Amino acid sequence: xxxxxxxxxxxxxxxxxxxxxxxxxxxxxxxxxxxxxxxxxxxxxxxxxxxxxxxxxxxxxxxxxxxxxxxxxxxxxxxxxxxxxxxxxxxxxxxxxxxxxxxxxxxxxxxxxxxxxxxxxxxxxxxxxxxxxxxxxxxxxxxxxxxxxxxxxxxxxxxxxxxxxxxxxxxxxxxxxxxxxxxxxxxxxxxxxxxxxxxxxxxxxxxxxxxxxxxxxxxxxxxxxxxxxxxxxxxxxxxxxxxxxxxxxxxxxxxxxxxxxxxxxxxxxxxxxxxxxxxxxxxxxxxxxxxxxxxxxxxxxxxxxxxxxxxxxxxxxxxxxxxxxxxxxxxxxxxxxxxxxxxxxxxxxxxxxxxxxxxxxxxxxxxxxxxxxxxxxxxxxxxxxxxxxxxxxxxxxxxxxxxxxxxxxxxxxxxxxxxxxxxxxx
Amino acid sequence: xxxxxxxxxxxxxxxxxxxxxxxxxxxxxxxxxxxxxxxxxxxxxxxxxxxxxxxxxxxxxxxxxxxxxxxxxxxxxxxxxxxxxxxxxxxxxxxxxxxxxxxxxxxxxxxxxxxxxxxxxxxxxxxxxxxxxxxxxxxxxxxxxxxxxxxxxxxxxxxxxxxxxxxxxxxxxxxxxxxxxxxxxxxxxxxxxxxxxxxxxxxxxxxxxxxxxxxxxxxxxxxxxxxxxxxxxxxxxxxxxxxxxxxxxxxxxxxxxxxxxxxxxxxxxxxxxxxxxxxxxxxxxxxxxxxxxxxxxxxxxxxxxxxxxxxxxxxxxxxxxxxxxxx
Numbered sequence: 050x051x052x053x054x055x056x057x058x059x060x061x062x063x064x065x066x067x068x069x070x071x072x073x074x075x076x077x078x079x080x081x082x083x084x085x086x087x088x089x090x091x092x093x094x095x096x097x098x099x100x101x102x103x104x105x106x107x108x109x110x111x112x113x114x115x116x117x118x119x120x121x122x123x124x125x126x127x128x129x130x131x132x133x134x135x136x137x138x139x140x141x142x143x144x145x146x147x148x149x150x151x152x153x154x155x156x157x158x159x160x161x162x163x164x165x166x167x168x169x170x171x172x173x174x175x176x177x178x179x180x181x182x183x184x185x186x187x188x189x190x191x192x193x194x195x196x197x198x199x200x201x202x203x204x205x206x207x208x209x210x211x212x213x214x215x216x217x218x219x220x221x222x223x224x225x226x227x228x229x230x231x232x233x234x235x236x237x238x239x240x241x242x243x244x245x246x247x248x249x250x251x252x253x254x255x256x257x258x259x260x261x262x263x264x265x266x267x268x269x270x271x272x273x274x275x276x277x278x279x280x281x282x283x284x285x286x287x288x289x290x291x292x293x294x295x296x297x298x299x300x301x302x303x304x305x306x307x308x309x310x311x312x313x314x315x316x317x318x319x320x321x322x323x324x325x326x327x328x329x330x331x332x333x334x335x336x337x338x339x340x341x342x343x344x345x346x347x348x349x350x351x352x353x354x355x356x357x358x359x360x361x362x363x364x365x366x367x368x369x370x371x372x373x374x375x376x377x378x379x380x381x382x383x384x385x386x387x388x389x390x391x392x393x394x395x396x397x398x399x400x401x402x403x404x405x406x407x408x409x410x411x412x413x414x415x416x417x418x419x420x421x422x423x424x425x426x427x428x429x430x431x432x433x434x435x436x437x438x439x440x441x442x443x444x445x446x447x448x449x450x451x452x453x454x455x456x457x458x459x460x461x462x463x464x465x466x467x468x469x470x471x472x473x474x475x
Numbered sequence: 476x477x478x479x480x481x482x483x484x485x486x487x488x489x490x491x492x493x494x495x496x497x498x499x500x501x502x503x504x505x506x507x508x509x510x511x512x513x514x515x516x517x518x519x520x521x522x523x524x525x526x527x528x529x530x531x532x533x534x535x536x537x538x539x540x541x542x543x544x545x546x547x548x549x550x551x552x553x554x555x556x557x558x559x560x561x562x563x564x565x566x567x568x569x570x571x572x573x574x575x576x577x578x579x580x581x582x583x584x585x586x587x588x589x590x591x592x593x594x595x596x597x598x599x600x601x602x603x604x605x606x607x608x609x610x611x612x613x614x615x616x617x618x619x620x621x622x623x624x625x626x627x628x629x630x631x632x633x634x635x636x637x638x639x640x641x642x643x644x645x646x647x648x649x650x651x652x653x654x655x656x657x658x659x660x661x662x663x664x665x666x667x668x669x670x671x672x673x674x675x676x677x678x679x680x681x682x683x684x685x686x687x688x689x690x691x692x693x694x695x696x697x698x699x700x701x702x703x704x705x706x707x708x709x710x711x712x713x714x715x716x717x718x719x720x721x722x723x724x725x726x727x728x729x730x731x732x733x734x735x736x737x738x739x740x741x742x743x744x745x746x747x748x749x750x751x752x753x754x755x756x757x758x759x760x761x762x763x764x765x766x767x768x769x770x771x772x773x774x775x776x777x778x779x780x781x782x783x784x785x786x787x788x789x790x791x792x793x794x795x796x797x798x799x800x801x802x
Contacts, residue, residue: 190760190761190762191757191758191759191760191761192730192758192759192760192761193761194758195758195759210800211762211800212800217761217762217800218730218761219800
């Protein structure tokens with residue numbers, strides 16, 4: 050990865066202008082690269098054939114990272130490729146053409162040339178290397194293994210910092226303090242089957258350079274997660290009526306207003322996937338399911354059990370699940386996977402008579418909805434003052450993923466469904 | 476509190492116990508007229524007379540056996556070996572008589588005897604007179620093995636050993652008799668056998684050290700503190716019974732252990748502690764247990780080689796840095 054601007058530290062391949070196998074000549078445009086400032090054209094530094102593209106479009110690499118290999122058509126480049134993902138030793142003899150040197154003459158002897166010398170450890174996106182011994186076995190300290198199991202961390206997602214790549218305590222601590230990479234699960238959920246365990250499937254879209262810059266700025270300006278808040282007032286008469294109606298059909302259902310709110314929020318999240326998302330430094334993660342965390346007050350704190358796939362569950366399922374989770378939360382019998390990995394959270398202080406409040410986002414979730422008490426208030430409808438059950442909600446949004454208008458549109462949908470719950474069945 | 480050397484703290488313990496209990500008596504080579512080869516028994520002949528403080532011929536097996544017989548008959552002998560190197564001659568009495576008598580007599584004969592004297596490495600006295608024998612004695616059920624590292628521990632543990640109804644092997648460190656420290660004046664000050672002492676609290680690495688290695692471990696811990704590594708130093712003080720609980724609790728906190736010992740590594744006390752930690756705290760280990768032991772060679776006479784054969788502060792520091800994944 051060449052340095053294409055004075056402040057550039059890494060670049061993202063916007064587009065390769067040549068395919069593997071194409072002939073290239075020195076000075077010819079090879080790729081377009083997004084830097085922190087602009088999209089720049091990178092020129093080939095040697096004559097030959099573009100043998101191998103290592104950093105694909107959309108992927109980023111730090112300066113000095115090997116991103117592609119140019120060589121003779123029949124040359125053996127295996128050793129160069131095998132070195133690429135591993136941390137290239139600093140002393141490694143760089144291939145013939147280096148960025149700093151003036152364009153040299155094509156060498157007489159046949160030897161592969163890397164477009165740019167590999168000088169830094171490979172980016173994760175390329176490497177994905179796991180700490181393994183030569184026999185392919187992962188090495189983990191007993192303590193690290195137990196900590197990872199307790200925290201629900203997939204050891205395969207970690208790079209060990211101990212001798213021989215051993216995963217040790219500090220690696221797990223670092224992983225815990227970072228936004229949690231979701232464990233692997235099927236990307237495609239078979240139709241009609243509601244997965245009840247594990248976190249939602251997702252798609253990762255590379256964060257654009259502008260998005261990354263916005264994120265960096267907002268973080269430094271407003272703290273680790275830059276919050277902003279959106280408040281709206283919702284007329285709850287129909288929702289309350291619907292709840293009463295359902296409970297009248299079967300008193301055992303015991304559906305609460307909060308259950309209705311969870312269901313409506315989940316429906317709105319599916320309509321607004323850009324809110325059902327989290328910022329992951331290098332990319333923005335969009336979840337396919339609405340896994341809704343529900344804040345539950347417990348004796349000396351609070352915990353947020355997760356209703357998985359709330360968008361696909363019925364109100365009665367949600368009600369039963371929330372009741373059961375809350376009960377176990379209060380007796381501290383929740384498993385880690387039951388209170389981590391939500392895609393969105395709801396905190397309801399209505400039962401304490403709070404009219405309106407703001408909640409703090411539970412990273413890496415993108416937003417949290419703070420729900421106030423429902424109470425009768427005079428409002429104007431058709432130029433007449435009438436009494437309606439009103440409820441105020443405030444959504445805290447992570448500005449790195451959600452912009453003002455995005456959040457507002459989500460709330461608009463949320464309000465629309467809650468005011469006309471028939472939308473749930475339309 | 477008084478500031479005493481280990482030598483004088485041991486002398487005080489002997490004096491107090493001889494005065495406290497008439498059945499206690501002391502015997503060994505040069506313990507009476509000469510005041511002891513290392514002056515631990517200074518003044519005792521004068522104070523308690525030749526019936527209680529007895530010089531023996533150079534016959535370790537003989538006077539050790541005499542002691543066991545006296546203990547069977549109801550006395551509480553303290554047998555001094557001029558150094559523990561000579562106890563090797565007496566091992567039949569120590570191991571086959573003292574250690575097993577209670578068991579083999581069906582509980583009829585308890586053996587309240589103390590075998591004491593200097594052990595471990597000494598200054599340039601070569602292979603036969605400079606060695607650590609604690610793992611020999613700790614191996615046998617029926618014996619208790621004590622190794623103090625401070626004047627207060629020396630006094631409190633020796634008094635407990637003399638009052639104990641089982642045979643106790645009490646190994647003083649030959650290089651440490653001159654080490655000074657605070658000792659409680661209370662004539663009834665004792666330290667129970669089988670209780671480890673946390674000599675320094677820390678959170679990153681546990682150093683288990685005994686005898687001569689304790690002051691070295693504490694020095695290493697000081698240096699490491701400056702390097703940002705907080706060490707907990709634990710002295711088991713009693714090798715058998717071993718207070719493994721205190722060690723395991725510490726390991727659960729720090730997740731890393733270095734065991735420093737001047738003995739040889741093979742079948743040593745460090746090997747035993749390491750195995751116990753693995754059995755009881757496996758899930759808490761973030762690094763392999765690391766031993767810093769004496770070289771696996773007979774102790775060399777040459778000064779430079781002798782220095783290399785005994786662990787030093789530098790090697791303890793390096794081992795801690797290794798298990799803390801610093802280097």
